[in-house]
Amino acid sequence: MSTPAAQHAPGGAVAARARGLTKAYGSGETAVIALDSVDVEIARGRFTAVMGPSGSGKSTLMHCLAGLDTVSAGQVWLGDTEITGLRDRDLTRLRRDRVGFMFQSFNLIPTLTAAENITLPMDIAGRRPDPRWLDQVIDTLGLRDRLTHRPAQLSGGQQQRVACARALASRPELIFADEPTGNLDSRAGLEVLGFLRGAVDDLGQTVVMVTHDPGAAAHSDLVLFLADGRIVDDMERPTADAVLDRMKRFDVVRERLVEGDGDDGTTRED
Numbered sequence: 001m002s003t004p005a006a007q008h009a010p011g012g013a014v015a016a017r018a019r020g021l022t023k024a025y026g027s028g029e030t031a032v033i034a035l036d037s038v039d040v041e042i043a044r045g046r047f048t049a050v051m052g053p054s055g056s057g058k059s060t061l062m063h064c065l066a067g068l069d070t071v072s073a074g075q076v077w078l079g080d081t082e083i084t085g086l087r088d089r090d091l092t093r094l095r096r097d098r099v100g101f102m103f104q105s106f107n108l109i110p111t112l113t114a115a116e117n118i119t120l121p122m123d124i125a126g127r128r129p130d131p132r133w134l135d136q137v138i139d140t141l142g143l144r145d146r147l148t149h150r151p152a153q154l155s156g157g158q159q160q161r162v163a164c165a166r167a168l169a170s171r172p173e174l175i176f177a178d179e180p181t182g183n184l185d186s187r188a189g190l191e192v193l194g195f196l197r198g199a200v201d202d203l204g205q206t207v208v209m210v211t212h213d214p215g216a217a218a219h220s221d222l223v224l225f226l227a228d229g230r231i232v233d234d235m236e237r238p239t240a241d242a243v244l245d246r247m248k249r250f251d252v253v254r255e256r257l258v259e260g261d262g263d264d265g266t267t268r269e270d
């Protein structure tokens with residue numbers, strides 16, 4: 001199914017889009033179809049969450065949209081650029097220049113200060129950050145008095161804020177966050193979600209976040225639900241309770257499938 005995200009984007013602007021996106025791991029009888037002909041549009045200037053049971057394809061979808069993984073079939077665009085079919089070198093440059101990443105493990109370099117970590121991707125690319133934008137990011141994230149600290153001198157929440165600033169520093173078209181609150185206590189997690197929300201509302205950024213946490217998803221504008229490699233549902237203006245209820249329905253379907261095992265003399269895989 002295609003998502004309503006684009007219909008609500010200002011001017012219909014789409015930050016990323018996929019058509020017929022299929023990803024298979026392995027081949028022959030042992031092949032796993034991680035994504036099964038997915039059509040999706042990520043609206044610019046919005047906060048989109050991706051949820052679904054374990055193994056439903058969330059990370060694979062994010063990696064394919066971000067050009068971190070190749071696709072088996074279908075097409076993916078970042079803005080107006082089709083990334084499927086790009087050469088490795090062009091893809092690397094496109095990721096570096098146009099996409100920001102936040103992962104559960106913050107991936108900060110221990111020997112560098114917070115400030116150096118924040119600008120590292122741009123330094124590697126030989127690009128200068130826009131000083132006004134960088135100041136705004138640092139102040140929005142409350143990192144001004146932590147810039148000379150090394151990661152070991154920062155709390156988990158502060159480290160994740162540095163990772164968030166690093167993702168924002170180049171003012172990317174799209175930020176992908178994979179379980180950005182997964183390693184944080186609930187207070188620090190809330191803080192990071194607040195900053196991602198602020199990045200969208202105050203800085204006009206576009207965020208796609210994979211999460212297992214209905215409370216985290218409730219900070220988004222739109223939740224896409226994946227099951228068995230397909231987008232099976234979406235929810236505008238989600239609340240934690242509504243997301244939790246929707247997730248429980250996946251468990252019910254799963255239990256029915258398990259209960260149904262053997263009814264017809266065959267066993268079904270979960």
Ligand SMILES: Nc1ncnc2c1ncn2[C@@H]1O[C@H](COP(=O)(O)OP(=O)(O)OP(=O)(O)O)[C@@H](O)[C@H]1O
Pocket residue numbers: 025026032033034052053054055056057058059060061
């Ligand atoms: N490198 C790989 N090789 C083989 N199979 C893979 C590989 N990566 C993912 N898969 C399979 O693809 C399917 C989707 O995996 P994916 O990691 O995208 O799911 P997910 O929804 O992110 O799961 P989780 O919530 O557990 O992180 C799973 O069945 C998984 O086992």
